[in-house]
Amino acid sequence: MPQRTTIDFDDEMEAALAELVATDGTKKNAIKKALVSEAKRRRVSRATLTWISAWEETDGPIDQEHLDWADTVLDRQGVPK
Numbered sequence: 437m438p439q440r441t442t443i444d445f446d447d448e449m450e451a452a453l454a455e456l457v458a459t460d461g462t463k464k465n466a467i468k469k470a471l472v473s474e475a476k477r478r479r480v481s482r483a484t485l486t487w488i489s490a491w492e493e494t495d496g497p498i499d500q501e502h503l504d505w506a507d508t509v510l511d512r513q514g515v516p517k
Contacts, residue, residue: 445453456466492498510517 453463453466456470457463460466460469488498507517
């Protein structure tokens, strides 16, 4: 069943919403897509941390050489830190 929620936006939030509306068409669609996207991003982040913890339990901590290699690869791909 649909529920209604009221949210007060400051100037930064209004600007962010306007940016999303330019892509998603309406405030309602922009907010829905942003919420779903953020929830998915957080699930992936948690799953990645769980996977890393399991790896380290089995194979020991990830060494600095591997971390440096991963940073280089991510930098080449333009992934923000």
